[in-house]
Amino acid sequence: MPIQPLIDAATAAETMADVKPPLAAQEARVEASRCLFCFDAPCIMACPTGIDVPTFIRKITTDNVVGAARTILEANVLGASCARVCPTQMLCEGACVMLDLEKDPIQIGRLQRFATDHVAANRIDVLTAPQIKDAGRVAVLGAGPAGLGCAAELARLGYAVTVYDRKPAGGGLNTYGIAVYKMRPEVSLDEVRMIERLGVEFRYGVEVGRDVQCADLARDCDAIFIGIGLGGANRLGIPGEDLPEVVDALEFIDWIHTRPLEQVPVGRRVAVLGCGNTAIDAVTQAKRLGAEEATIIYRRGPAEMSAYAFEYDLAKMDGATFLFDTMPVEVLAADGHVSALRLARTVVRDGRVEVVPGSEWTQPCDLVLKAVGQEKQVRLLERLFPGLKLDRQGRVEHDPATMRTSLSTVFVGGDAANGGREVVNAVAEGKKAARGIHAMLTGKAVTGPVQPSRHGTADGATGSGFNHPIRVHELEAALTKG
């Protein structure tokens, strides 16, 4: 049976509502007043974009909400989407000193949403850019978080920037690939419009290499930024993979963003392959859109899943089930449509997954969502930029301080550079690349505001997350220690 929509609009509005609702003004002030206003605060260090969190929170306590938004957006132009999609428990909130006082950390994400919602709702532009863009010309490939981070920073530095994207709208995965209960696509589209108002030009529906040639861009521009992210889902390499109801999880999430919720087709019995954060987004939304059963199938154990613990908890609360140490060996069909998965138990030996012989069984299902990682766009990159160096995992090699690639006027950021990390990492890398481009063209470094101290400028202070992103495992180690 082909899959069909399962719920009406009213139900969908309820099930897909914000899991973290906005704070009311008084709630925000009360929460903000809990902040200790740390100096050289760990939350700043934990933020890849180095938002001066204590300063923006203090501004909320004084009812200077526009100023709070300015503090946020000057450091992170996608502050509104990061407020919703950042794994704050692993970043700013995970570093909050309140945890050491046995108290709940300050709800930095929700406060950030409060401030950025305020300026968005009141149509207040807090960022400014020179009207005349005479500093230089830059082409940005990809209108996702990395491209937007780069484009906005360049526009503010006076560059003429054109962003190319093959989609009909900007925002990248922020617009097309985030669970709706975390963020509505309108939030991301609003951010794109804000960046347009900074003077950035966007060209949509453009495939670079087909509609626009890189050689032309290289001739016309002073620099090119690669923010093309990752490609489609990795192949499973099993029979039945090309049946119509075997779908990339990101494609399924794209349907949710591009159709009315009551028109999104969902299986009654959905199987999600993989156990990263995209798998969680897919399984949870399938459940919320009316699937009777939604099961994560993962070939390793829970200790090895890449989904964050709080995402795993959310999926379990939504009634998703988990089959660990299990892998698909075949997708079965009836009348040309998916009818079941042939599964097998697995065991990990010397780090490699092996099928347990004779353990196979058949589980009925009518929709298979692949969330087994996205392909690197190796062939595309090799075609667009001959001579561009990639590492063994297909990531674009770059200088971590400037995001400059092996080609002197080509810079990179986001998933194409880091292999797939958070939105906030992409924005930070885009911003860093913009500063790298500026430094290359002018010889002048751009630094964010720093807190002065007796020891000269405090390197560990504002913006340090930008230079020294805290890796999640380091933070986790610090959190669990003692």
Place this chain on the structure above:
Amino acid sequence: MADLSIDFAGIKSPNPFWVASGPPSNTAYQAHRAFEAGWGGVVWKTIGEPIVNVSSRYSGLTLGGMRLAGFNNIELISDRSPETNFREIADVKKRWPKHAVIASLMVDTRERWHEFVTRSADCGADGIELNFGCPHGMCERGMGSAVGQNPDVAETIVGWVMEKATIPVIVKLTPNITNVVYAARAAKKAGAHAISLINTINSITNVNLDTLVPEPFVAGRSSHGGYCGPAVKPIALNMVHACAADPQVGLPISGIGGIGTWRDAAEFVALGSTSLQVCTAIMHHGFRIVEDMTDGLSAYLDSKGMRSLAELRGRAVPQVGNWQQLDLHYKRVARIDYEKCIGCNLCHIACEDGAHQCIDLVDAAPYGLGPGRVPGKPVPKVRENDCVGCNLCSIVCPVDGCITMTPVDTGRPPMTWHDYQAGLAAGTIQPILPHP
């Protein structure tokens, strides 16, 4: 259980907690509720020629989310007739014979004072409090703080009162004065039996930044009011101490000003108060707060082995004196407990920008990391040689017991400013060098 009963200049009360003269002591109904809740006394809202009030009347100071950290009012004395007030006092006394009911009075002429003093005694009040402190509305008419600010006038009026007084007379002092002790001495000189302090402080709590009219807003205007509540306690404690320590005053003191808990109360008693008056805390939370005040004060006295309030009274007075009596050779330094430090660095920035630049941010490695401290994040470290022991870091630190101000032995004997001056004059000591 320690004995909380008091004898205040002859006014007996089962405990030291009195409802201060103000909105909570406006009616017999409120007095009944107060006594039912456990208050020891009520100082009636000031009785005088009936006045007319405005709408609105109060404003509050909110600090860091704490409402009524300070409080301001432009309400005048009782707007009820003296007949009603004296009749209700008589009713209340009948029902609560062992509790204290004090008539607060404010009138102008000698004849009026005589009349109101007599009527107070006639209705059965246990004492009289003279309102020489109200800083708004009445002072412009030559009453309230206009009297309290001029010791000569105060002395004259207390004299009029004493001509007719048959029950104890308390003079309520205003803090809106250069030195409250002169007013207290005037009260003593004229024969008053006790003093109470402080009345409210002249104030404007805040300006509405949309209308540019402060609250309380009255038809597009506002007026200076009387400030009280938790934020005034330090000012009140200082003035209570000044009166308690002055040998020429020597009167029982009823402490007023920001008292809301038994701890506040114990501090006022330790600085010389016998009874304690409360208004703002009642206006915030109601009469029920007295339960913890009596319970907590009693438990505190028990824990210190004191059998009555009298054993606590004035015990902190001798330790407070002039700066010249302090030991110039005493030194304490800040010590940080790294087990407790959460890495907020508020001590560092307070010392760096606001004090004496002796807390560095250094590599955390030798001190270990707190459970949530981010790797690579520096920790604060005190340079003890440069620390002047100012206390600032320990005041701003959000963690109890994390920064301890620890005395260090300077190896030098105690030396006061007086000793220092004498030693310099005699040539027996070297001058202390100026700070570099």
